[in-house]
Amino acid sequence: MQTLHLFLPCAAGVETFLAQEVQSICGITADDLRVLRAGVMVRGNWRFVLLLNLHSRLAQRVLVEVAYAPYRQEQDLYATASAVAWEQWFTPKQSFKIEITAQHSPLKSLNFAALKIKDAVADRFREQTGVRPDVETRWPDARIYSHLTHEQLTLYIDTSGESLFKRGWRTDKGDAPLKETLAAAMLAASGWSQGDGSANNPNGWCDRGIPVYDPCCGSGTIAIEAAQIACRIAPGVMRRFGFEKLLPFAPREWQDLLTQARAQQCAPRAKVFGSDVAFRMVDFAERNAERAGVSSAIEFRGGDALQRMPPTEHAGVMLVNPPYGERIETAGVAGPSGSRESAQTQDGDFFAQLATHWKKNYAGWTAWMLTPDLKLPSRMRFKESRRVPMWNGPIECRMFRFDLRAGSMRDKPALK
Ligand SMILES: C[S@@+](CC[C@H](N)C(=O)[O-])C[C@H]1O[C@@H](n2cnc3c(N)ncnc32)[C@H](O)[C@@H]1O
Structure with missing residues (x-):
């Protein structure tokens, strides 16, 4: 099974608790993960993606890293994003959206940076398949997260869809609900x-x-x-996830995990x-x-x-x-x-x-x-x-x- 590098963002201060949670959900040791500020990096596989989305109470989402490269200017972002095999994750008939965050990036406009990445994804699909996928900002089929630091770009494909704090049970919010x-x-x-x-x-x-x-x-x-x-009710049993629209998704595998999770309830x-x-x-x-x-x-x-x-x-x-x-x-x-x-x-x-x-x-x-x-x-x-x-x-x-x-x-x- 292909090794994936997963990044799970969380609220700052929660990292060590998340790391412990990830170990127990995936049955791995501390050697298989790295605790970073406001997130945990895990080496795993597609099954981990499903398990973590279903069982994590502390992660905000589960992202799969698809590129990590240095950059100086917008053109470098385009080159890095063009080299990613997006066609392994979604089809040109599906819509997508670029999310972008930055810390100390020297680039002047984050909007322009996001535009370059969007062009790279769409151009790659056109070259590979002859069809350009649409961008959809509200309910995209696929979300691409890009993060810029001082000199590195990281690209992720999101597998969660709506943020994981949305468990699917809250309709009555109150005045200042805690996430x-x-x-x-x-x-x-x-x-x-x-x-x-x-x-x-x-x-x-x-x-x-x-x-x-x-x-x-x-x-x-x-x-x-x-x-x-x-x-022992898994937090994700009553919601949908972004991974359900991605190409690696196998409904049977997911149904089995849901059945196992429901069987644990007590x-x-x-x-x-x-x-x-x-x-x-x-x-x-x-x-x-x-x-x-x-x-x-x-x-x-x-x-x-x-x-x-x-x-x-x-x-x-x-x-x-x-x-x-x-x-x-x-x-x-x-x-x-x-x-x-x-x-x-x-x-x-x-x-x-x-x-x-x-x-x-x-x-x-x-x-x-x-x-x-x-x-x-x-x-x-x-x-x-x-x-x-x-x-x-x-x-x-x-x-x-x-x-x-x-x-x-x-x-x-x-x-x-
Ligand atoms: C910050 S909110 C708590 C939000 C909650 N954690 C949630 O997720 O919805 C504080 C709550 O304290 C309640 N409150 C204010 N004064 C109170 C009091 N004297 N006794 C009990 N509850 C009080 C308010 O009605 C409000 O619902």
């Missing part, structure tokens, strides 16, 4: 879905039945990802809970969970995080993507109604009150919070036991871990 890939990254970083390498937690707390709870669940992304993991060992102060959000979350096939594996409730008591007597892991900034204000007892203070102060109050509530009622739990606010631990008068850098799109965030033990928190005045 599914990032919710999965939070679960991996917390050690709930992936082991942390220690003898204490080799496979992830999920396998040990440790409950997980998101008290600001919004449209339910973290809880739904967690429940699918607990039920009853969850761990319980999953979510709640939100906005009943509209709880409604969204319930409908999303229904479509994701996990409504019986999650208990959603309405209620203020400052008042909700632990959903289960067994201490577990809380994962929170709390409200912040102007887009999503805190609501409930610490929210703006009845207060004329600034949003910043209200947020400060919310987090200080949340810390008090947790300290009193959640002893034994571990809480992980994803936030762009680097002063959050001080606002909560907590000392974090870990901080994991993670990017939410362009926003630099931290995941802070707080080990909640009654009376053990650092007692210092909250930052305002």
Whole structure:
């Protein structure tokens, strides 16, 4: 079978978790992959392409590298793209699109660079087959990704189509939904879905039945990802992929992998809970969970995080993507109604009150919070036991871990 070089982009900060995930999906060792910034490079084959699209929760897409060459000017891009055997991947009757990204490229216009690559692909097809394929920018049959660095061009054929964070179950979005890939990254970083390498937690707390709870669940992304993991539902079972239109695609092989994935589904060992102060959000979350096939594996409730008591007597892991900034204000007892203070102060109050509530009622739990606010631990008068850098799109965030033990928190005045 032909060896392929695959590149799986991911959010910055997620690379090591993705590398671990790729190893377990493909049954390979660390020697078969390279961890890069915001992505992982894997040596594999077409079967890996299908498996990774179907099972990866952390990758944004699966790209097959088809060219890697130096360039100085647009003509070099044309020459490199002309030399690729595109006819092995799609036919001239199919449409295509060029996506382009660059880091420190000396070229003046990325649009012009993309145009040169597009011409090279179309001209090659005309020379080989007498027919020029059409360009289609909205729903192309084939997507070609090109990346320019200071002096290198890399060309990839995309096998995912729509980005992999689109699992196919979300129609109710809420106001600021977390991408599914990032919710999965939070679960991996917390050690709930992936082991942390220690003898204490080799496979992830999920396998040990440790409950997980998101008290600001919004449209339910973290809880739904967690429940699918607990039920071993592959993230790609309910969506279509770009590879289905590419020439190497063999429907039988794909159907076999889907059948195997469905056969792995099981009853969850761990319980999953979510709640939100906005009943509209709880409604969204319930409908999303229904479509994701996990409504019986999650208990959603309405209620203020400052008042909700632990959903289960067994201490577990809380994962929170709390409200912040102007887009999503805190609501409930610490929210703006009845207060004329600034949003910043209200947020400060919310987090200080949340810390008090947790300290009193959640002893034994571990809480992980994803936030762009680097002063959050001080606002909560907590000392974090870990901080994991993670990017939410362009926003630099931290995941802070707080080990909640009654009376053990650092007692210092909250930052305002
Ligand atoms: C950033 S959003 C979470 C988005 C969620 N991760 C998703 O993917 O949809 C923050 C959520 O916190 C909720 N919220 C605000 N104040 C709250 C409070 N006092 N108690 C519980 N939830 C609250 C908001 O309604 C909002 O849904």
